[in-house]
Amino acid sequence: MTCLMKVYSGWFAAMLGVLISYDALAESAHVAVAANFRQSMQALVTELEKDSNHKYILSFGSSGKFYGQILHGAPYDLFFSADAVKPKAIANRGLAVSESRFTYATGRLVLLSSRMELAEPARDILTRGTFNKLAIANPKFAPYGVATLEVLEFLDRYEITKSKWVLGENIAQAYQFVDSGNAELGFVALSQVIHQKKYAGVFWLIPDSWHKPIEQQAIMLNKAKNNAAALALINFIKSNKGQNILTNYGYLTPENY
Amino acid sequence: MNLTPDDIDAIWLTLRLATTVTLLLLVLATPIAWWLAKTQSWLKIPIGALVALPLVLPPTVLGFYLLVFMGPNGPIGEFTQALGLGTLPFTFSGLVLASMVYSLPFVVQPIQNAIESIGDRPIEVAATLGAGPFDRFFSVVLPLAKPGFITATILGFAHTVGEFGIVLMMGGSIPQETRVVSIQIYDHVEALQYANAHLLAAIMLCFSFIVLLGLYGFQRKRSGVGLHYGG
Numbered sequence: 001m002t003c004l005m006k007v008y009s010g011w012f013a014a015m016l017g018v019l020i021s022y023d024a025l026a027e028s029a030h031v032a033v034a035a036n037f038r039q040s041m042q043a044l045v046t047e048l049e050k051d052s053n054h055k056y057i058l059s060f061g062s063s064g065k066f067y068g069q070i071l072h073g074a075p076y077d078l079f080f081s082a083d084a085v086k087p088k089a090i091a092n093r094g095l096a097v098s099e100s101r102f103t104y105a106t107g108r109l110v111l112l113s114s115r116m117e118l119a120e121p122a123r124d125i126l127t128r129g130t131f132n133k134l135a136i137a138n139p140k141f142a143p144y145g146v147a148t149l150e151v152l153e154f155l156d157r158y159e160i161t162k163s164k165w166v167l168g169e170n171i172a173q174a175y176q177f178v179d180s181g182n183a184e185l186g187f188v189a190l191s192q193v194i195h196q197k198k199y200a201g202v203f204w205l206i207p208d209s210w211h212k213p214i215e216q217q218a219i220m221l222n223k224a225k226n227n228a229a230a231l232a233l234i235n236f237i238k239s240n241k242g243q244n245i246l247t248n249y250g251y252l253t254p255e256n257y
Numbered sequence: 258m259n260l261t262p263d264d265i266d267a268i269w270l271t272l273r274l275a276t277t278v279t280l281l282l283l284v285l286a287t288p289i290a291w292w293l294a295k296t297q298s299w300l301k302i303p304i305g306a307l308v309a310l311p312l313v314l315p316p317t318v319l320g321f322y323l324l325v326f327m328g329p330n331g332p333i334g335e336f337t338q339a340l341g342l343g344t345l346p347f348t349f350s351g352l353v354l355a356s357m358v359y360s361l362p363f364v365v366q367p368i369q370n371a372i373e374s375i376g377d378r379p380i381e382v383a384a385t386l387g388a389g390p391f392d393r394f395f396s397v398v399l400p401l402a403k404p405g406f407i408t409a410t411i412l413g414f415a416h417t418v419g420e421f422g423i424v425l426m427m428g429g430s431i432p433q434e435t436r437v438v439s440i441q442i443y444d445h446v447e448a449l450q451y452a453n454a455h456l457l458a459a460i461m462l463c464f465s466f467i468v469l470l471g472l473y474g475f476q477r478k479r480s481g482v483g484l485h486y487g488g
Contacts, residue, residue, distance in 0.1 A: 064447035133347055138430060141448040166347045166429030169447065177429065181329045182346045 026053030029229035030075060032066040033058055034082035034216065035172035036107055036144060036189040040249040041080065047245065048236045054229035062170035064141040070095060070221065077224035078233065080104065080216070082171070083143040087219035100220035104237055105251035107214035108190035109147050111204040114178045122204045125185055126157060131164065135177035135186030138167040143214050144174075148187040150211035190250035208252070216251075258452050266433050267441035267457075274349070274437060275417040278356040282364040282413050283406070285357070290368035291398075309362045316359070316422025323355050324427045347429040352437075355427060356417045364413040371405020372398065404479050408472065415468045418461075 033041045038060045045056045059066075063081040070079060070090055079096070081087050084103065091098040113122040113131075125131050139145030145167070152158040166182075168174035171189050178186035187206075193199045218237075224230040236242045243253045260268075293305055311319060326333045327345040334344045345351030375398065383397045399406070421439040428435035430444060438457055445454035 062447055064449060067449065068446060132343060133429070135429070138444065138447070140444055166431060168429070169425065169443070180324060182324060182327075182344060182427075183429075 026055070027227055027229040028055040028057060029077040029224060029227055029233060030057045031059070031078045031080065031230075031233065032070070032074070032076040033060050033080045034063045034066075035060055035170040036082055036191055037080055037105070037216065038172065038192075039195070040105075040191055040246060040251065043245050043249065044233070044237060044242060047241065048233060052229075052232055054232055056229065056233065060172070062142060075223065076221055077227050077230040078218060078220055080218045082107070082214070082216050084215045084217040087217040090219060090221070094222075096219045096221045097225060100234070101217055102219075102234075102238075103215050103254050104218045105216045105246050105253060106208075107144065107147075107216055108208060108250050108252065109144060109151065109187055109206040109211065109214070110190045110193060111206060112175070112178050112186050112188050112193060112199065113184060113202065114181045114186075115184050116198070116202055122185060122202070126155070126161075129160065131184040133166045133177070133183035133185070134161050134164045135166050135168060135174040135183035135188075137171040137174045137187070138169060140167075142168075142170055143216075144171045144187070144189055147211040147214050151187070151206050154210045194248075194250040213252075258456055260456065261453065263432060263436075264438075264441060264453065264457055267436055267438045268460075270349075270433055270435075271418055271437040271439075274352055274356060275414045277353050278360060278417045279364070279410055279413045281353070282357055282360060283410065286361065286364040286368055286409065286413075290365045291372055293365070293369045294372035308365050311359050312362050316420075317426065319355070319359060320423040320426030323351075323358070323423065327351060327354070327427070346427045347431060347435060349434050351427060352424060352435055355423050356420055359420055359423055360413045360416045363416045364409040367405045367408040367412065368402065369405075371402035371408075375401045404476070407475065411468060411472050411475075415465065419465065 031041070031045075041058060041060075045058065048054065049056070059076070063083060063086050066074070066076070066079055066081070067086040067090065070076060071093070079087060079090065087096070087101050090096045091101055111122040111126060113125055115125070115131075126134075136148045137143075137145035139149045149158065152161060166177055168177055171192065174186050175188040175192045177183040178188065190203075190205060193203050218234070220230055220234065237246070246253050289304075289308065293301060293308070324346055325331050327337070328334045329338065329344050337343065337345055342350075345354060379397050379401060380393055383393045388396065419439065420437070421443070424435060424437055424440055425443065428437070428440060430436045430440055436444070438461060442454050442457045442461070445451070445457065
């Protein structure tokens, strides 16, 4: 009888050990993600969750909104901004781990047309001005919007198109304006359209020398200092596998970290 | 800290939108309210529910449907294109239409309640004295239902000024066209211009408080001097 009990208690202790270690391995991280990085982050997390027990809670939106929320105590562990300015500012305010700030991707801009039946290249439509509206991310705060204005300046189409601009609160809304057909042209992120079958081959990839690089940085907030899940995500993005996913979504990735 | 020219544009646009919407709604809502107050038809309940829908629907639902319906492939969009007007999203006219849907119950319901509280008797008396339908409406119903119309005007105007979600979804933040005050505040916050946001937000707060103060003061005065207390 005592022997049996010993076996049981040993087994129980072993189980408990497994449960505890399992628990220690599996953490969750709340990640705030800029709208343009939505599809890529989902792909990254899906891949990462296959190999680990970590769980990721993803929130998507404009970097500006997340920045404001973080200043006011939002409970995020990681912040993936669409620019470098906001992560830097958060670090300067002592809200994040300064050393954790890194450039995770450099964004590419495309011109998209919703008038695919015309089989007319988006570039020609922009040049000839034969469109109703041009959707862009609000350049007042969206990095992709800032780059868009630089491209319009470069093409000498700034003043002439200005009256046709419709501003999305982030790049996702700019894309949605075009996709719903309400705007016939729009500047969106390559990552948003690269895997859309219906847009295959019809968008115009803007040469990246026409605008300043859309350098996108991420940072770990103070609360995540000892969060294994947050660390695992950063390491995964920096790994070859992670880099391949980003390249696959059309981002330029830094050669080395 | 002063208002920027963009802020002032946004304030004018908002006032222009709210005025246009309120005037159009008074014209549209009066017959609807009259019909809802007087009808015996079984349709009264479903139509009443339909009118009240914007009270409970999230602005995202209205904004989404309007964007889809008013877009180039939607039924309203095809209609406006056939008329040579183009599509309505991202235009002032589009916002007027959206705001009319959004503020409809706030204008219909006070008028409907006022007409219902008059009852049939004064109208019948006017009819026996030989007043025609228009005379009966303008000389009897309108003066008696005046408090309802005033409440409807104030609520319709204020509710349109306070509109945000729908405009965000289908406005496109175009200066002097769709960038109303609530959107301008949102843009300021997104751009981290908190001082500008504070100023406009404070103006909105004061405006809304004064409007409600006026409305409640008006209603209290009415119920104080009126024959039917609380009516």
